[in-house]
Amino acid sequence: MTYHWDFYTVMQSFDLLLWGVWITFLYTVGSILIGVVVGALSCWARLSRFWWLRLISRTYQELFRCTPLLVQILWAYYALPMLLGISISNTTAGLLTLSLYVGSFYAEIFRGGILAVDKGQREASAAIGMSGVQSMRYIIMPQAIKNMLPAFINQSVIQLKNTSLLYAISIAELTYMTSVVTSETYRPLEAYSLAAVLYFAMLFPLTQVADHFERRMRRSD
Amino acid sequence: MTTTSAVISVRGLGKSFGKLEVLKGIDLDLMPGEVMGVIGPSGSGKSTLIRCLNMMEVPTAGEVRFQGRPVTHKFRGRGGAIGTGELRRKVGMVFQHFNLFPHLTVLGNITAGPTKVLAEPRAEAEAHAMDLLGQVGLADKAKAYPAHLSGGQKQRVAIARSLAMRPEVLLLDEVTSALDPELVGEVLAVIRRLADTGMTMVLVTHEMGFAADVASRVLFMEGGRIAEEGSAEQILRNPTSERLRSFLSRFHS
Numbered sequence: 031m032t033y034h035w036d037f038y039t040v041m042q043s044f045d046l047l048l049w050g051v052w053i054t055f056l057y058t059v060g061s062i063l064i065g066v067v068v069g070a071l072s073c074w075a076r077l078s079r080f081w082w083l084r085l086i087s088r089t090y091q092e093l094f095r096c097t098p099l100l101v102q103i104l105w106a107y108y109a110l111p112m113l114l115g116i117s118i119s120n121t122t123a124g125l126l127t128l129s130l131y132v133g134s135f136y137a138e139i140f141r142g143g144i145l146a147v148d149k150g151q152r153e154a155s156a157a158i159g160m161s162g163v164q165s166m167r168y169i170i171m172p173q174a175i176k177n178m179l180p181a182f183i184n185q186s187v188i189q190l191k192n193t194s195l196l197y198a199i200s201i202a203e204l205t206y207m208t209s210v211v212t213s214e215t216y217r218p219l220e221a222y223s224l225a226a227v228l229y230f231a232m233l234f235p236l237t238q239v240a241d242h243f244e245r246r247m248r249r250s251d
Numbered sequence: 252m253t254t255t256s257a258v259i260s261v262r263g264l265g266k267s268f269g270k271l272e273v274l275k276g277i278d279l280d281l282m283p284g285e286v287m288g289v290i291g292p293s294g295s296g297k298s299t300l301i302r303c304l305n306m307m308e309v310p311t312a313g314e315v316r317f318q319g320r321p322v323t324h325k326f327r328g329r330g331g332a333i334g335t336g337e338l339r340r341k342v343g344m345v346f347q348h349f350n351l352f353p354h355l356t357v358l359g360n361i362t363a364g365p366t367k368v369l370a371e372p373r374a375e376a377e378a379h380a381m382d383l384l385g386q387v388g389l390a391d392k393a394k395a396y397p398a399h400l401s402g403g404q405k406q407r408v409a410i411a412r413s414l415a416m417r418p419e420v421l422l423l424d425e426v427t428s429a430l431d432p433e434l435v436g437e438v439l440a441v442i443r444r445l446a447d448t449g450m451t452m453v454l455v456t457h458e459m460g461f462a463a464d465v466a467s468r469v470l471f472m473e474g475g476r477i478a479e480e481g482s483a484e485q486i487l488r489n490p491t492s493e494r495l496r497s498f499l500s501r502f503h504s
């Protein structure tokens with residue numbers, strides 16, 4: 031079988047793909063930023079001494095970690111509006127779901143990073159008169175962040191890939207735009223190959239950064 | 252009643268972990284300038300006692316007073332009581348496993364308390380830190396990270412970190428137990444010099460010779476109680492009770 035590759039046709043719609051890259055980037059960064067806040071709150075609640083806070087946080091985490099993201103996205107866009115009797119735009123549904131989803135994973139990454147800090151560190155900071163907040167800020171967090179960085183970057187890499195599921199609710203991210211280009215050019219092979227290259231170009235540098243931190247961490251142990 | 256001149260006084264102190272009663276009614280007065288040695292078998296409650304003095308452990312019975320003021324386990328004290336924040340600024344603690352902050356340099360470790368807790372200007376805190384590093388013989392290690400220090404050096408930095416807060420009392424819990432034998436001497440020498448400057452200390456130790464040297468008073472703990480108490484001479488060189496004698500005989504090499 032001989033296939034005649036024709037990137038020329040597809041390249042004429044390259045600006046559409048680049049727009050998809052831009053939207054993918056926006057949803058990734060947006061959901062990561064919101065996810066960090068949600069994850070930090072959920073982590074804090076999990077470490078709280080109040081059982082009901084721990085329970086709420088735990089329930090949220092398990093709900094989002096144990097159901098497929100695609101189902102969550104569809105549910106937020108189609109089911110939630112019916113339930114609440116309001117209309118929710120695909121932007122809101124998509125961003126919200128992605129954020130809550132990644133937040134549930136971040137929360138556990140944050141918690142693991144904090145718990146991995148030796149308890150002698152909290153004692154030593156308390157012993158020089160630091161408050162709980164000071165100890166957290168100056169002693170525990172700097173060490174915890176170093177612990178959690180590789181897992182955090184990995185989760186963020188997955189998050190960028192997960193934005194492709196927004197395709198299902200017609201958000202103009204890269205996968206959706208690729209389908210648009212495909213239907214315009216009838217060149218799915220070229221279009222999706224190009225999309226894969228674009229995803230790779232965005233993510234490869236990030237995974238290298240994660241590896242770098244992981245290596246550096248192992249060396250300092 | 253408590254002797255008013257005591258820096259720390261303890262009355263009827265008890266501590267239980269669940270059903271396990273670890274301290275059973277401890278009374279003691281720590282006088283200014285005094286070096287109090289605490290000895291006793293493992294598990295007798297020495298660490299728990301010393302940790303109750305700065306509220307690292309919250310007592311379940313009795314009371315601790317600092318300069319006559321009752322101590323609470325809250326960060327801020329109310330109505331004449333002293334909270335853990337102020338208490339720990341004035342009562343320093345050195346740990347068996349150093350617990351240096353690995354992400355900070357030696358200098359950063361020592362200035363963390365003064366700059367963050369006491370709000371001292373950085374330059375002032377660093378000058379003081381360099382002075383302390385000189386005293387513990389580590390002026391050349393100011394820029395090093397803890398991972399690059401030997402155990403003995405780490406412990407000397409930990410002592411300097413405590414001293415940077417200009418504490419009135421220093422609590423030391425088996426500070427040489429985690430060290431290789433050849434590194435014990437350098438740490439003991441630092442403590443010895445502190446004792447000579449009149450620093451008030453509580454020293455939990457298994458170094459009986461050293462305790463005999465620097466301690467003005469020695470407590471022998473057993474089963475959560477102070478089984479015997481007296482001058483270092485009395486307790487360590489002329490033990491009367493059979494239990495104490497058999498305990499000490501394990502350290503005579």
Ligand SMILES: Nc1ncnc2c1ncn2[C@@H]1O[C@H](COP(=O)(O)OP(=O)(O)O)[C@@H](O)[C@H]1O
Pocket residue numbers: 268271273291292293294295296297298299300
């Ligand atoms: N946080 C804790 N929880 C439960 N038991 C503890 C705790 N800390 C100490 N203990 C117990 O209290 C007893 C006294 O311990 P400790 O004060 O460390 O003795 P020492 O320092 O004399 O060896 C031991 O039986 C120990 O297992």
Ligand SMILES: [Mg+2]
Pocket residue numbers: 297298299425
């Ligand atoms: Mg102990």
